[in-house]
Amino acid sequence: MQTNLAPQYQGTPEGQEAEAILRSCVHCGFCTATCPTYQLLGDELDGPRGRIYLIKQVLEGTPAGPGTQLHLDRCLTCRNCETTCPSGVEYGRLLDIGRGIVEQQVPRPAMQRAARTLLREVLPRGWIFKPAMKAGQWLRPALPAALRAKVARPVSPGQWPKSRHARTMLLLDGCVQPAMAPNINAATARVLDALGIELAIAPRAGCCGAIRYHLNDQAGGLDDMRRNIDAWWPLVEAGAQAIVMTSSGCGVTVKEYGHLLRHDAAYAAKAARISALTRDVSEVLCDLQAELVDKVGERNADGPGQKVAFHPPCTLQHGQQIRGKVEGLLRAVGVDVRLCADSHLCCGSSGTYSLLQPELSTQLRDRKLAALHATGAGEIVSANIGCQSHLQGGTATPVGHWIELLDRLLRQPRQARQERKPAAQAAA
Structure with a gap:
C-alpha cells in the first residue's frame, strides 16, 4: 500500500513502524472474513481493512474525528486478522499507534474520560482492586444483574506448595486475577511442584502493562513494564529458568516487552531478555508432557x-x-x-x-x-x-x-x- 506520511510523523519511531506495516498491506480483504465486529456490524470501517485505511489517513495528515475514534474503539484487538493475513501485516501494532495519535487529536466526552480513567487507575492496582472485589462479592446478591455478572464468586485458592526444588521459575501474579480467581496461580504452583519445579513470585511485580497501554495511556503502560523488569531482574540473574504466564493476555504483552521498549536505552536489553524467558504455562507443560501423563494419567x-x-x-x-x-x-x-x-x-x-x-x-x-x-x-x-x-x-x-x-x-x-x-x- 502506497503511503505518504505527514511531516510530523516522518522520521519518528512510531511513524517509521506504521509506514512499514502499511506498506505490507495489499488490501486483499481476507482479514474481513474473520473479524468479529465486521461480522456483527457489516461496516467496512468496522473491519481491519477499513481501520487500516482510517489510520493511514490520519498518518497522512487527515484530521481524525469522533467517527474515526469510534471505529478504532470498536476493535477487539483479537488479532484474528493477523492469523488470517497472507502478507503478515502487524495490525495490532498499527492499531496501538493509530489509537495513540487519534487520542491526542479527539477529546473524549466527559463520561468516557471518567470511565477510562477509573479503569486505568483501579484495575492495575491490586491493593485497590482486591478490596473493591471483596466488597462487590459481599454485596453481590443486591447488585444489578449486569454488575453482578462482573463480580466473581469467592473462591479459595487452596494451599501453596512449600517444597523446594532445584528448578525455579517465576510466576506473574497479575493485577485482577489474584482477586477474581486466586486458585489459578495456586493450582499452577501445585501442578509444577508435582513435576519438580518451584514457582516464585516477585513481590513488586504487578500489572503487565496491558490495561494502561491499550487504554491509550501508553506511557503509563510502559512504566508498568519497567517496574516488572526491575522486580524480576535479580531473580533472573539468580538463575530463574522461565517467567510463567497463566493469563494469556499478560503473556502476549510480556512477550512484547522487548519490542515495546526497544528504544529505551536503559531497558532495551533487559526487556528483550524478559520476553525471551516468558512462556505460557502450556508451553512449560508441553516440555514435561511425559512426566505429566505419568502423574495424572x-x-x-x-x-x-x-x-x-x-x-x-x-x-x-x-x-x-x-x-x-x-x-x-x-x-x-x-x-x-x-x-x-x-x-x-x-x-x-x-x-x-x-x-x-x-x-x-x-x-x-x-x-x-x-x-x-x-x-x-x-x-x-x-x-x-x-x-x-x-x-x-x-x-x-x-x-x-x-x-x-x-x-x-x-x-x-x-x-x-x-x-x-x-x-x-x-x-x-
Whole structure:
C-alpha cells in the first residue's frame, strides 16, 4: 500500500513502524472474513481493512474525528486478522499507534474520560482492586444483574506448595486475577511442584502493562513494564529458568516487552531478555508432557466422566500463536476436550472491552456460549481470566482455567479412580 506520511510523523519511531506495516498491506480483504465486529456490524470501517485505511489517513495528515475514534474503539484487538493475513501485516501494532495519535487529536466526552480513567487507575492496582472485589462479592446478591455478572464468586485458592526444588521459575501474579480467581496461580504452583519445579513470585511485580497501554495511556503502560523488569531482574540473574504466564493476555504483552521498549536505552536489553524467558504455562507443560501423563494419567485412566469444552483465548491463539498445546495436554491425560464451532473467533471479553463496549461484547459472548454449549460439555475451560469471567457472566455452566482441571485430576486419590473403573465396567 502506497503511503505518504505527514511531516510530523516522518522520521519518528512510531511513524517509521506504521509506514512499514502499511506498506505490507495489499488490501486483499481476507482479514474481513474473520473479524468479529465486521461480522456483527457489516461496516467496512468496522473491519481491519477499513481501520487500516482510517489510520493511514490520519498518518497522512487527515484530521481524525469522533467517527474515526469510534471505529478504532470498536476493535477487539483479537488479532484474528493477523492469523488470517497472507502478507503478515502487524495490525495490532498499527492499531496501538493509530489509537495513540487519534487520542491526542479527539477529546473524549466527559463520561468516557471518567470511565477510562477509573479503569486505568483501579484495575492495575491490586491493593485497590482486591478490596473493591471483596466488597462487590459481599454485596453481590443486591447488585444489578449486569454488575453482578462482573463480580466473581469467592473462591479459595487452596494451599501453596512449600517444597523446594532445584528448578525455579517465576510466576506473574497479575493485577485482577489474584482477586477474581486466586486458585489459578495456586493450582499452577501445585501442578509444577508435582513435576519438580518451584514457582516464585516477585513481590513488586504487578500489572503487565496491558490495561494502561491499550487504554491509550501508553506511557503509563510502559512504566508498568519497567517496574516488572526491575522486580524480576535479580531473580533472573539468580538463575530463574522461565517467567510463567497463566493469563494469556499478560503473556502476549510480556512477550512484547522487548519490542515495546526497544528504544529505551536503559531497558532495551533487559526487556528483550524478559520476553525471551516468558512462556505460557502450556508451553512449560508441553516440555514435561511425559512426566505429566505419568502423574495424572494413572489417576485418570478412565477419563473425567464428562466432556470439557476449551475456549482458546485470542491472546493465546492469535497473539502468541499457540494452538493445540492445551488440547493436546488435556487429551494426553484422558480428558475428553472439545473445541466449539468457530473456535478462532473472540468471545467479546478483550480486556476492558466488555466494560466499554457492552452491547457488542454481549452479542459475541452469547454467540460463543451457544457454540460451547452445543459441544455438550458440562464444563468450560479457558486460559485467560478475562475470558473466564466474561463467559461465566452469561452461563450457569462452570467456567474455569484448564490448569485448575489438571490440578483436580492430579489430586484425585489413586485408589478411588482404580475402584471406580471396575465398577463402571461391571455396570456396563
